[in-house]
Amino acid sequence: MIKRNIKVFDNQTRANEFLLDLLTNKIKHKLIKNIGLPTGSTPIEFYKLFANKVNTEKIDVSEITTFNLDEYYRLDPKDEQSYHFFMFKHLFSKIKFKDNYFPKSAKYDSQIKAAGGLDFLILGVGNDGHIAFNEPGSLKSSQTRIINLKPETIQANSRFFKSIDEVPKKAITMGLDTIFKAKQIVVLAFGPAKKKALQSFVNSTKFNSQLPISALLNHPNTMILTDQKL
């Protein structure tokens, strides 16, 4: 029997507040050493709330190491479109973790393993059901690797660039296996554009490579937070 833990909230802020309580309680109880973090427009409000709470309540994050999910391939970390830049702007400039890592090569998996694995992982989801940059077609056993982005993803992400031609065609991403090994996963999926992928997830009973988020179906501790009635 597949158990899906999907929590529907009135709006995105309510969902973010739920995640904020969950995560900060775990941090206060020293239950998190390594955390996986996403980019995209989805986590921006959460990062703002999180940074505010950490600073206001003086929550100690100095022993926590962050591992980002993905990065555009060969984009300078100083480039304003890079995920390095995004994370610095929205979170790392506001609160200081022990270390902040991004995937650079296949060694990322052994680096995460050597650090003790991911205790907590926050994920967004692409309109086509991709997680991190694991595009449709990704294997459940996939590891950190370079991936060719699908035209739909390049199109969707072009809203952050001056023109679609500037969007990198490749990215480096944590694999589905890397993601599945996280002890606890919370997926954030807001707005009607995500509804189709979520509905397909609800209707899936086994992994389907065309719907990468379905890799989470048998994960022992995954929760999806959404504002969409499914």
Ligand code: GLP
């Ligand atoms: C990109 C990122 C994903 C993210 C997705 C959704 O493709 N690689 O990690 O989940 O976009 O982005 P948004 O939150 O902007 O909808």
